[in-house]
C-alpha cells in the first residue's frame with residue numbers, strides 16, 4: 001500500500017474560517033440575534049450578485065423558499081406543478097405543502113436535467129407552474145422553459161439549491177423565472193449550517209414572501225423595536241421561516257469569496273475529470289453547451305457496475321460518498337401519494353440506480369483526488 005491509498009477523504013468539509021468566526025462573534029456581542037441588520041445586509045448583497053433590480057428574502061431553508069415562493073404565486077389545492085424526479089425530496093414536499101400536486105417529467109439521460117421536450121406534454125388545464133432544478137450546478141434550458149411558460153401562462157420557480165454561480169445562454173438564476181430559491185445547508189456552496197433565500201425581480205412578490213416568512217406580521221422584530229415599542233398587526237396566516245442575524249453573520253464574509261471558491265471547485269472538477277478519463281464504465285453527467293456549471297457536486301454515473309457494491313467498497317476504504325439522488329417518485333411516501341410505479345421515468349431511474357457522488361470541497365488537494373480515484377478503480381468490478 002502507498003500512502004495515497006491510505007488517505008481518508010471526507011465527503012464534505014466546509015471552508016469557514018477566521019473571517020466567519022470573527023463575524024459571528026461580533027454578532028453575538030450585539031443587541032439583535034434575530035432578523036436585523038446582518039440579514040438586511042446579506043439580502044442586499046446576495047440580490048446584487050444576481051444583477052440589478054433583484055430582491056432577496058433570506059429564510060431558514062431552501063425548502064421554505066420553495067414553499068413561500070409557490071404560496072406567494074397563489075399556487076395551492078387542485079393545482080399542478082411540473083418538476084423532475086431527479087432531485088432532493090424538498091422540491092416535491094414544498095409543492096405538496098401548498099396543497100398542489102407535483103407532476104414529474106423524465107430527465108435527459110446525458111445531463112440528468114428535466115427534459116424540456118417532455119414539459120409541454122405534461123401541461124394540463126390544472127398546471128400552474130414549472131419548477132426546474134439546476135442539478136449538480138448545471139442550469140436547465142431557461143430560454144426554452146420561459147417560452148413554454150409564456151405559451152401556457154405558467155409561473156416558474158427555480159430550485160437553485162445547487163446553483164448560485166451558474167449561467168446558461170447568458171441567463172443566470174432568477175432572471176427568467178418568477179423566483180429562484182437557494183440553500184445554505186451544511187454542504188452547499190455557501191453555508192451557515194441551515195439557511196435559504198429567494199431571489200426575485202418582482203418587488204410585490206418579495207413583499208408577500210417577506211410577510212409570509214414571519215407569521216403574516218406587519219412588522220419584523222427590528223422594526224417593532226426601533227427604540228420604542230410599536231403595535232403590529234397580523235395581516236395573513238403565515239409561517240416562521242425568517243433567517244436570523246447569527247446565520248446571516250456567518251454568510252456575509254463568504255459573499256466576496258463566491259467566485260474564488262467556485263474557481264477552486266472548477267480546478268478540482270478538472271483534476272477529477274482528467275483522472276477518470278481512462279477509467280472504463282465511469283461517465284460524467286454532461287454539462288450543457290453554452291453553460292457555466294456552479295460545480296456543486298462531483299457526481300459520476302456507473303455504466304456497468306452495481307452502484308451499491310461500489311458505494312460500500314468506497315466506504316470501507318474511508319472515502320466519503322453520497323447518492324444525489326435516487327429517483328424520488330419511487331420513495332415510499334411519494335410513490336403511494338402520487339401513485340407511481342417503477343418504469344414511469346426510466347431515464348431518472350437509470351441515473352438513480354447508477355449515480356454516485358464523490359468528495360468535492362474547497363481544500364481538497366490533488367492527493368485527495370488521486371486517493372479517491374484510486375479507491376474507485378479498486379472498487380469497480
Ligand SMILES: *Cc1c(COP(=O)(O)O)cnc(C)c1O
Pocket residue numbers: 060061062063064087088090091133159161162182183184185195196
Ligand atoms: C439541499 C436541497 C434542497 C433543500 O434545501 P434546504 O435548505 O435543506 O431546505 C432543495 N433542493 C435541492 C436540489 C437541494 O439539493
